[in-house]
Amino acid sequence: MDVIEHDGKQGVTAPHAAWELGAALADHSVPVDDRDGVAVAQFLRMAADAWAAAKTEEATDRALERVRFLRLLESGAGVALHDAVNDARGSGASWAGVGWALNTSRQSAYERFTD
Structure with a gap:
């Protein structure tokens, strides 16, 4: 997984993490919309965390x-x-x-x- 550093803090890039999660959900027994929804939700959680971390500690x-x-x-x-x-x-x-x-x-x- 790609790790980035921003303002002295290390983290995982959100797009890469979402892609990896999507790949992990590639089990064909899970409907596509559900797999996509989980990957998007994970991406949004990571984006929200990054937003919040930039605003306050x-x-x-x-x-x-x-x-x-x-x-x-x-x-x-x-x-x-x-x-x-x-x-x-x-x-x-x-x-x-x-x-x-x-x-x-x-x-x-x-x-x-x-x-």
Whole structure:
């Protein structure tokens, strides 16, 4: 696993760790969405830890900074998801395709992303 040093601290690079976790979950009995979800969650945990460590050294404050980071990420992801759906639709993707990507029905996707 790659180790980096930043401000005198050593750590594992988040993308590499997420890739290794994803590779470890390559067991075909686990659905792809579940494997991908676990790898993404691990990546986000590591990113939140790095964010918090850069903000403060106090344990309680670090825990709160991780929460804050993930809240900001959740909000930003919602905006980015709407943009991605609009791009997909603009490039010709069907609502059935959008529903598939969201792991929901075409009707649910349509209702969620149209005004």
